[in-house]
Amino acid sequence: MGNNQTGVKSTKPEIIQIQDNLMRVLYSFKESEDLSTNLMIAPKGWTEPFVKCEFEIQGMVLNGKLGLETEKGILIISEKEGFLIPKNTKVRIHNAGDSELRIIEILRPAYKKSLVTKYPLGK
Numbered sequence: 742m743g744n745n746q747t748g749v750k751s752t753k754p755e756i757i758q759i760q761d762n763l764m765r766v767l768y769s770f771k772e773s774e775d776l777s778t779n780l781m782i783a784p785k786g787w788t789e790p791f792v793k794c795e796f797e798i799q800g801m802v803l804n805g806k807l808g809l810e811t812e813k814g815i816l817i818i819s820e821k822e823g824f825l826i827p828k829n830t831k832v833r834i835h836n837a838g839d840s841e842l843r844i845i846e847i848l849r850p851a852y853k854k855s856l857v858t859k860y861p862l863g864k
Contacts, residue, residue, distance in 0.1 A: 763787045777851035783842045788835035791860040798826040800846040808837030
């Protein structure tokens with residue numbers, strides 16, 4: 742993190758590779774326990790298992806199509822559209838398009854592994 746005379750800070754992300762059914766990359770920017778921001782890049786065909794997070798996820802799709810599957814159905818979010826996943830929502834997040842998916846996520850409170858319940862793929 743860099744400081745300058747203006748008092749404005751710059752940050753460098755933690756780069757995380759996550760193996761779900763396919764490898765995705767997460768650039769994680771975390772300033773506090775209250776808020777974190779991620780840039781996620783996922784290949785065509787990528788999916789994570791169903792999860793329930795004890796944090797809110799708000800974001801936008803930069804490139805591609807994001808699929809959000811809940812017990813009520815599947816919502817497809819297209820490029821330049823936003824989304825909100827309320828905390829404690831059981832959801833499967835996946836690439837619903839024919840190209841690489843790039844999204845920005847804002848997590849409130851910040852991500853902690855202990856705040857995520859994962860369910861096996863297919864459940």
